[in-house]
Amino acid sequence: MNQLPTLSDIEAAAVIVYGAMPPTPQFSWPLLNEAVGTEAWVKHENHTPIGAFKVRGGLVHLARLAAQRPRLPGLVVATRGNHGQSVAWAARRHGLPVTIVVPHGNSVDKNNAMRAMGATLIEHGHDVQDAREHAVALAERLGLHMVHAYLPDLVAGVATGWLELLRARPALDTLFVPMGIGTGFSGAVAARQALGHGVRIVGVVSEAAPAYLSTWQARRAVEAPVRPTIADGVACRVPEPAVVALMLDHADDVIAVGDAEVAAAMRLYFHATHNLVEGAGAVALAAALKLKDDRRVRGREIGLALTGGNVDAPVFRGVLAESLP
Known part of the structure; x- marks a missing residue:
């Protein structure tokens, strides 16, 4: 996908999203602002029905897919968890069966959540790329519809959250956006371009996944x-080819954060806001803390994507005890 969703595309997606959930809040927390050294607005995508931003894209794609192909035999997904939860939660609204492939060692809580939504779970491979290749083979063999992690409907759905934030806080100077497969980043770019907003977008990756x-x-x-x-x-x-093109054209910077920085951000979120945050959900704050003396942060109004709160209890206990990573 090379063309970004327009404002009308995003607003049409929002009609579908708001049929299932309300907009999520954005809050500025005094203790967090004190730590970052500037005014930060947290977009609480941990407050969606699955505790993560991806539900927006799943709702849009499944609503359109169910209308276009009412006789679908079922769906297959590869995921670390939040994409799978998004598809499973949305598919249940349309009575569609879902098979989800996760890598071995995946989050126990995310696996349990997907099973509770009615999905059939398969563990395969060492990372999400291995799981994706297995899911594609399953789709071909069983005649299932593969819901890839990067699709135009997913980007339009995810962009609705960024549209909410930029409309609520039009003076934002810099957005820090986690980069996994890239729907969140693409949605942020789409919302910025649709509104003609001048906000900088900084992509954030893990040092352990530097692609x-x-x-x-x-x-x-x-x-x-x-x-x-x-x-x-x-x-x-x-890297997703469409995201590579968007990133090279539209990102203001891309930075990496380490696990110790992510864990510190998870602790700060808990102590400053009493929100539970998964590692990927904390990378934006970790980046803002890392760059707190940078011109893009110091004295600026910044936006932080808290993209999810689905963390296993043993992991979070270790984070709070400062025994992880």
Whole structure:
């Protein structure tokens, strides 16, 4: 997909989204502002029905898919969790069966949540790329519809959250956006372009999954191995071609944060806001803390995407006890 959704596309997607959930809030928290050293507005996508931003895209894609192909035999998805939850939650509204492939060692709580939504769960491979290749093979063999992690409907749906934030806080100077497969980043760019807004967009990756950072630096797509990370939701090994093009054209910067920085951001969110945040959901704040003396943060009004709160209890206990990572 090379063409971004327009304002009318995003507003049409919002009609579908708001038929299932209200807009999420954005709050500025005094203790968090004190730590970052400027006025920060947190977009609370952990307040969706699945505790993550991706539900917006799932709702839009499944509503349109069910209308266009009412006799679909079923769906298959590859995921670390939030994309799968998004599809499973939306598919249940349309009575569609879902098979979800996750890598071995995936979040126990996310796996349990997807099963509770009625999905059939399969564990395969060491990372989400392995799971994706297995899911594609299943789709071909069983005649199922593969819901890829990057689709135009998903971007339009996700962009509705960014539209909410930019309309609520039109003076924002910089957005910090986690980069996994790239729907969140693409949605942020789409909302900015649709509104003609001048906000800077800084993509944030994990040091353990540097594919997009390496791509940004090389100015061409670079595949990079993924190491175990607390921010598993942004653990991308192979960059999405459409996202590469958008990033090179529209990102103001791409930076990486380490697991210790992510864990510190998770603790800060808990102590300053009493919100539970998963690793990938905390990378935007980790980046803002890392750049607190940078001109893009110091004295600016910044936006932070809290993209999800689905963290396993043992992991979070370790984060709070400062024994993880």
